[in-house]
Structure formats: structure tokens, C-alpha cells
Amino acid sequence: MATYIFGHTTPDSDSIIGAIALSYLRNRLGYESIPSRQGEINPESRFILERFGLEEPILKSSYSGEDVYLIDFMERSQAPADIDEANIIGIVDHHKLGDLTTSAPLDMWVRAVGCSNTVVKQMFDIFNIDIPEGLAGAMACAILSDTVIFKSPTSTKEDTKACRELAEIAGIEDVRALGFEMFRVKSDISGTPKRELVLRDFKDFNMAGSKVAIGQLEVVDLSLFDNMRDELFEVMEQIRVEGGRDTLILMLTDIIQEGTEILVVGDSLDRVREAFGIDLRDGREWLKGVMSRKKQIIPPLEKSFNDV
Ligand code: MG
Ligand code: MG
Ligand code: MG
Numbered sequence: 001m002a003t004y005i006f007g008h009t010t011p012d013s014d015s016i017i018g019a020i021a022l023s024y025l026r027n028r029l030g031y032e033s034i035p036s037r038q039g040e041i042n043p044e045s046r047f048i049l050e051r052f053g054l055e056e057p058i059l060k061s062s063y064s065g066e067d068v069y070l071i072d073f074m075e076r077s078q079a080p081a082d083i084d085e086a087n088i089i090g091i092v093d094h095h096k097l098g099d100l101t102t103s104a105p106l107d108m109w110v111r112a113v114g115c116s117n118t119v120v121k122q123m124f125d126i127f128n129i130d131i132p133e134g135l136a137g138a139m140a141c142a143i144l145s146d147t148v149i150f151k152s153p154t155s156t157k158e159d160t161k162a163c164r165e166l167a168e169i170a171g172i173e174d175v176r177a178l179g180f181e182m183f184r185v186k187s188d189i190s191g192t193p194k195r196e197l198v199l200r201d202f203k204d205f206n207m208a209g210s211k212v213a214i215g216q217l218e219v220v221d222l223s224l225f226d227n228m229r230d231e232l233f234e235v236m237e238q239i240r241v242e243g244g245r246d247t248l249i250l251m252l253t254d255i256i257q258e259g260t261e262i263l264v265v266g267d268s269l270d271r272v273r274e275a276f277g278i279d280l281r282d283g284r285e286w287l288k289g290v291m292s293r294k295k296q297i298i299p300p301l302e303k304s305f306n307d308v
Helices: 013-028 043-051 116-127 133-146 157-170 175-187 194-199 229-242 269-276 293-306
Strands: 003-006 033-037 067-071 087-093 107-110 202-207 210-219 247-254 259-266 284-288
Touching: 003 013, 013 033, 013 043, 013 067, 013 116, 013 133, 043 133, 043 175, 087 116, 107 116, 116 133, 116 157, 133 157, 133 175, 157 175, 175 210, 194 210, 194 229, 202 293, 210 293, 229 247, 229 259, 247 269, 247 293, 259 269, 269 293
Parallel strands: 003 033, 003 067, 067 087, 087 107, 210 247
Antiparallel strands: 202 210, 247 259, 259 284
16 A cells, blocks of 8 residues: 655645655655645745656545655644544654654654755665655755755754755755745745735644644745735734634744744734733734744743643
């Protein structure tokens, strides 16, 4: 029976490219594997797939009775609805320990690095399997995306090393230039419906029983959002209420200035104020030096929600 390999809901480039890369590796090792995805392909991932001539993973949202291998997530809130009826045979990830569990032993490749594709690159090395040029280029892009061209506090030496080696295989001379080209593509939000923007890189979390959603948009210039915030707040509130969420935060991250403006709606603004020691006047605040959801937003927020 083939194994489906897929990443989190609202897939990003790490989830899409990681599913392709890990499937390729496992197929080479003799385990029949099929890359899949839980949602639409975002413009950045589309750019990578086209640039390196890769086929997109199949869209599949139900996995009852299937063998599955997860990449880039291990949270129930980011999994298919019928995940409990699937057989999780392995996980490759770089997030905090999630709340999924299994009834049988599994492979866990979890590292505190900046990108799941860094872990997959290390797996290729361990199993001594060559990476095709196009796949290597795409994996390098996934690392550039997740580490925000190595600027994110999540980025490690291992990510830089893996990315450099992948770029060499792919024949990419200036990997940073490729990174900035990719982020410029990602920054082109003109004409995109606001709802789509809020949901583009969107994750739900369970914090002490409250449903908290955090979306993130990474752009090369924050002024792109001028005159757009009122409409963003409106759409954020709609999405929050529809999904029965307590709080919804949208991170507007400026990768050049290296900071994030957060927009917040919901019932627990005081929890957010406490988490970051901020006023949050008009529901927004600039957080200097903040670029990472997993490392700089989730931990203080979770602590604040857990405080009695
Ligand atoms: Mg991801
Ligand atoms: Mg990732
Ligand atoms: Mg990210």
C-alpha cells in the first residue's frame, strides 16, 4: 500500500516541496510514496514548482484507512479531519511537540532547525541518495522561505549548510538573490481579495482550551498594507467568528526592516497585551525584531493563555 506524504492545512512551500522531496527519497528507498496536499498552492510555491519544473502534489483531504507520513506539522488542528482513522507511520518536522498521537511505533525525524526540508536533506545524506537538480533547487527555496533568507531567529547553521549544498547541486550561483526574487513574488498582493490574504499562511492552535488563529504575511515593504488595514480587520473578525475562534492575529512581517506589525481581533486582547508587554492601541502594534510565529509569537502567547 502506498503511503501519502503531506504537510499542514493551508500548505506553505515547506509542506509542498517537503512532501515531494520526502516522497522521492522514500520511493528511491523502495517504499511506494505519493506526495499530496491539504489545500491550494500559494503563489510562492507555484513560483518554485514552475521555476524547477516539478509536478504539484495531488489534492487530498481524506485519509481514512491510509498509511500517512506527515511533514512540517504534528498538530491535530492542522491535520485532516479523519486523521484518527489514518495510520501515521512517520513525521518529519521542526515545530514544537504537537498533540497528535499514534497507536503504533513510528519514525520521528524532528529537529530544532529552520525548515523541514533541512531535515529531509539530512535524510538524503544519511541514506546516501543523490538529489536531482530541480528537486535540490526547490528544497533550497523552501529553506530560504522558512528561514526568511536566514534572517529568522529559527534559522540555524544547519539550514545555511543544507541550503548551500542544495544550491550547489542545482547550479544556483546566488542563493540570496533567488530568495529575494521569491519574496518579491510573494509580496505581490495587489488585487488579491483580503480574505485570501488573511488565510494565505494561517494556522489554528489550541491554547488552554481557546481556539487561537495566527496568520502571517511576509513582504519586502510594509507600506503595501497602507489603506488596507480597516478592511483587513473587518475580514479578520468575520473569519474569527465563523470559525468559533477566541482570538485571531495577523502578522504583517517586513523582511527588510526585520519586524512585524500584529493586527489583533477577539475576546482576549488583554492576553495578547500581557504576552508581549504592549498597548495594542487600535488593535495593532509594531514588534521590532519579531519575524517568527513559532519562536516569537506562539510561546509568549501560550504562556499568557495558560496564566490563571
Ligand atoms: Mg510550514
Ligand atoms: Mg516549515
Ligand atoms: Mg513561515
